[in-house]
Amino acid sequence: MSDLPAMDVPMMPATLLARRRRWWRVLLSACLGLVIPFGGCSGRTVEVSVRQPIAFPHRTHLEYFTSGRHRQERIKMHLTILDLTEAPPELAQGRCVECHGEALAEKTACAGCHALFQDATLRIRTDVRDCIGCHRGAWNGSRATIPSATVCVSCHGDSTFDTFADAAAEQKLRADLARTEDIPWVQINTVADHVYFSHPAHVRFNKMTCTACHLDVRELVAPPATASVFAMPDCLKCHAESQASTTCLTCHK
Numbered sequence: 001m002s003d004l005p006a007m008d009v010p011m012m013p014a015t016l017l018a019r020r021r022r023w024w025r026v027l028l029s030a031c032l033g034l035v036i037p038f039g040g041c042s043g044r045t046v047e048v049s050v051r052q053p054i055a056f057p058h059r060t061h062l063e064y065f066t067s068g069r070h071r072q073e074r075i076k077m078h079l080t081i082l083d084l085t086e087a088p089p090e091l092a093q094g095r096c097v098e099c100h101g102e103a104l105a106e107k108t109a110c111a112g113c114h115a116l117f118q119d120a121t122l123r124i125r126t127d128v129r130d131c132i133g134c135h136r137g138a139w140n141g142s143r144a145t146i147p148s149a150t151v152c153v154s155c156h157g158d159s160t161f162d163t164f165a166d167a168a169a170e171q172k173l174r175a176d177l178a179r180t181e182d183i184p185w186v187q188i189n190t191v192a193d194h195v196y197f198s199h200p201a202h203v204r205f206n207k208m209t210c211t212a213c214h215l216d217v218r219e220l221v222a223p224p225a226t227a228s229v230f231a232m233p234d235c236l237k238c239h240a241e242s243q244a245s246t247t248c249l250t251c252h253k
Contacts, residue, residue: 010070014053028184045210046228046229046231047226047227048226048227048229049226050186050188050224050225050226050227051186051225052185052186052222053183053184053185053186054223055222055223056222056223057220057221058217058218058223059217059218059219059220059221059228060221061134062218063129064161065130065133066130071094071159075087076092077091078091094114094117095118096111096114096115096118097115097118099128106116110151110154110155112136112208113133113134113136116136116140117129117133117138119139121204122139123241125207128203128209128210130218131210132203134146135210137197138200138203138205138210139199139200139204140200140204141200142198142199142200142201143197144199146182146185148182149182149226151181153184164186179195186227187227188215188223188224188226188227188228188229189213189214189228189230190227190228190229190230191230191235192228192229194252194253195251195252195253196251196252196253199253200226206244212238213230215228235251
């Protein structure tokens with residue numbers, strides 16, 4: 001082999017190389033267009049009936065948190081503990097971490113929401129704050145997340161039982177709130193397993209509202225009765241309208 005004359009291999013012109021790469025992308029997209037339909041990705045959104053384990057009323061909870069009652073109760077609690085008659089600016093303006101420190105989210109079940117809302121960007125996003133108060137991962141995690149049972153217990157407390165005249169109903173609710181495992185909620189929106197979806201990329205950085213994809217649950221007194229499985233045309237349509245990337249590896253694992 002060493003006796004063979006050396007040969008100079010000419011480099012491929014940049015324009016030709018770019019053209020070949022472009023044709024390879026077109027070919028790959030065409031192949032995926034043939035393969036993906038058999039993987040269940042090209043159909044329209046599919047809805048299936050679901051039944052949640054607890055009849056959680058979004059409207060009731062949102063009215064409580066947006067009416068000012070929650071804020072007034074928390075301020076009153078602090079005034080009682082600190083033996084004050086007037087709320088200091090840090091308390092009145094919700095600047096929790098100035099007194100509690102950065103570890104606030106680790107101390108109590110509900111403090112994570114207060115620590116999250118120190119984010120000035122989130123505070124001005126009135127279009128998504130109501131949802132992110134409970135579904136915190138939609139702002140800083142890959143999954144929207146659902147509050148744990150400990151958050152429910154810490155918020156309701158013993159005052160919940162004052163409204164019950166039925167002793168059996170009171171006993172059942174006590175047992176439900178005393179459970180240590182999380183509530184087995186049924187997911188109502190999902191994508192195929194081979195798709196990567198980031199909530200912060202859409203909600204936080206692209207400034208999308210939650211209801212752009214999700215059902216508006218603010219007027220519902222019970223959980224949605226259907227679950228939606230999003231399909232690729234739904235995502236591609238939205239990406240095209242917002243001029244977001246439509247290349248395969250943007251969303252596919």
